[in-house]
Amino acid sequence: EPEVTQTPSHQVTQMGQEVILRCVPISNHLYFYWYRQILGQKVEFLVSFYNNEISEKSEIFDDQFSVERPDGSNFTLKIRSTKLEDSAMYFCASSPDRVIYEQYFGPGTRLTVT
Amino acid sequence: GESVGLHLPTLSVQEGDNSIINCAYSNSASDYFIWYKQESGKGPQFIIDIRSNMDKRQGQRVTVLLNKTVKHLSLQIAATQPGDSAVYFCAEPGGTSYGKLTFGQGTILTVHP
Numbered sequence: 001e002p003e004v005t006q007t008p009s010h011q012v013t014q015m016g017q018e019v020i021l022r023c024v025p026i027s028n029h030l031y032f033y034w035y036r037q038i039l040g041q042k043v044e045f046l047v048s049f050y051n052n053e054i055s056e057k058s059e060i061f062d063d064q065f066s067v068e069r070p071d072g073s074n075f076t077l078k079i080r081s082t083k084l085e086d087s088a089m090y091f092c093a094s095s096p097d098r099v100i101y102e103q104y105f106g107p108g109t110r111l112t113v114t
Numbered sequence: 115g116e117s118v119g120l121h122l123p124t125l126s127v128q129e130g131d132n133s134i135i136n137c138a139y140s141n142s143a144s145d146y147f148i149w150y151k152q153e154s155g156k157g158p159q160f161i162i163d164i165r166s167n168m169d170k171r172q173g174q175r176v177t178v179l180l181n182k183t184v185k186h187l188s189l190q191i192a193a194t195q196p197g198d199s200a201v202y203f204c205a206e207p208g209g210t211s212y213g214k215l216t217f218g219q220g221t222i223l224t225v226h227p
Contacts, residue, residue: 004157009172031213043203043217057207091157100146101207103215105157 002026004106008094012112013082020065020114021077021109023092032075033093034067036060043091049075120222124222133191135221136205144206148215149178149189156216161189161202176227191223199225 005024013019025032035048046054047068057065066078075094079086089110093103127133139147145166150158153184162173164180164187177190189199203221206214 012145032217033213033215035215042219043205043218045209045214045216048209048213050213056214058214093157095213101146101163101215102160103213107155108157109182 004094004104006090006106006109008061008109009069009107010110010112012114014082016081019079019082019111020091021079021090021111023075023106024073025075025092025094027073027102028096029094029104031055031095031103032067032069032099033095034077035091035093035105037087037091037108038088046090048079062096069075079111082111084113087111116165117138119137123219126222126224126226127194128148129194129196129225133192133194133198133223133225134203135191135223137187137189137218139185139204139206142182144185146207147178147180147187148205148207149176150203151198152203152220154200158203158205164188183193194223194225196227206218210227 007022011019028070035043036046037043045058047057047061047067059064064080068076091108092106095103132147148163149161151161152158162176162178164171169180180187185198201222203220204218205215
């Protein structure tokens with residue numbers, strides 16, 4: 001069964017550094033998402049992406065965040081200057097063309113900012 | 115504002131028992147709800163959904179009940195198994211593109227053999 005993959009599984013970085021989290025969505029999906037989950041808290045929406053542009057973003061997704069689909073398979077989340085409070089689990093998700101409610105999540109990347 | 119939340123943060127059951135996980139929502143205009151399961155070290159996994167024009171929907175060993183009068187939904191798991199141990203979230207799609215999922219706080223289900 002096809003699945004969303006994410007790399008790395010764990011990323012440790014120093015405050016102020018740039019990080020890029022990578023995702024490979026399910027191949028025939030057209031909608032892509034990033035969510036984050038701070039330890040012990042609920043999953044929070046960051047951004048949705050369709051047709052090579054951002055569809056919607058949350059208040060969390062400020063100028064320090066950006067997303068890109070550099071080729072036909074990868075979907076990346078970049079944090080330009082990480083802060084301690086960016087430490088969280090970051091989940092990528094994708095969904096088929098019309099059934100956008102049924103989002104398929106990857107296993108997540110744990111980002112630790114020190 | 116809109117919110118989707120859970121009554122109980124933890125639930126412990128014995129294998130074979132039925133489990134009921136609850137969720138409250140605040141927006142009476144909400145028309146679609148989804149239950150996700152998150153196992154340790156994994157991302158959320160879609161379990162079942164329900165539209166507001168339904169009161170009940172059944173899947174394999176799972177049933178979701180929706181009570182629009184009190185803005186409450188529940189997930190019932192029949193004959194709970196150790197593999198059902200996970201965090202369960204209710205979620206609601208929204209946003210301008212309707213792809214933005216708003217998750218509740220989550221309930222930790224622990225199934226004891």
